[in-house]
Amino acid sequence: MKFITEDDLRILFRKEPFTSYDLLEGTRLTPGARQFLVDKKISFLDDPMAVKRKTVKPEVKKEETKQEMKDQRFLLKKKTLQAQFLEAGLSFMERDVLLAEQVFDLERRLSFVGKESPDEENAFESCTGFDKEDFHKPFSDCFEITGFHAQSEKGREIVLLHRLRCSVRELAAEAEDENFNPVINRLSQMICLAYGGKACQRK
Structure with missing residues (x-):
């Protein structure tokens, strides 16, 4: 089982910002990584708010x-x-x-x-x-x-x-x-x- 840390996500986000994150099979999030995704309002599979957050269109953020x-x-x-x-x-x-x-x-x-x-x-x-x-x-x-x-x-x-x-x-x-x-x-x-x-x- 591989754990994805907050540092791993920060490096990915700096390279290319993303609005959703899909966990690969055999990987899990550390508590810090999970909090990072929640703070950034990035949806991920085991996030109960994932469905709601995916309804937000990227165009809205662009307009803002x-x-x-x-x-x-x-x-x-x-x-x-x-x-x-x-x-x-x-x-x-x-x-x-x-x-x-x-x-x-x-x-x-x-x-x-x-x-x-x-x-x-x-x-x-x-x-x-x-x-x-x-x-x-x-x-x-x-x-x-x-x-x-x-x-x-x-x-x-x-x-x-x-x-x-x-x-x-x-x-x-x-x-x-x-x-x-x-x-x-x-x-x-x-x-x-x-x-x-x-x-x-x-x-």
């Missing part, structure tokens, strides 16, 4: 893996986006400390996307284009950014804010997540203020 990979890509892209906000904030520090602080605040709020933030309701100020009730709704740009705006007095600020807004909107569309809308709308407010002062530019 795809979703996990999608979630991981989203988190990585959001981290990259947050880094862009930090970079823009540092650039603004030289010319407009208040604007830099607002960009740093938006970067912090990006980390709460999809989560509840205790001060979320008071996070943004109302203006003639947005109010607190519709700040979570999707809006188009207040006005199209062109080379004309880039050459204005605060052209650098406008272009950097517009770039951040485009990046946020792109990630929001990919993730199909409306929780990014307040950040997008706040950036639109900041662009309006940089170009037209207190005058609303929304058409």
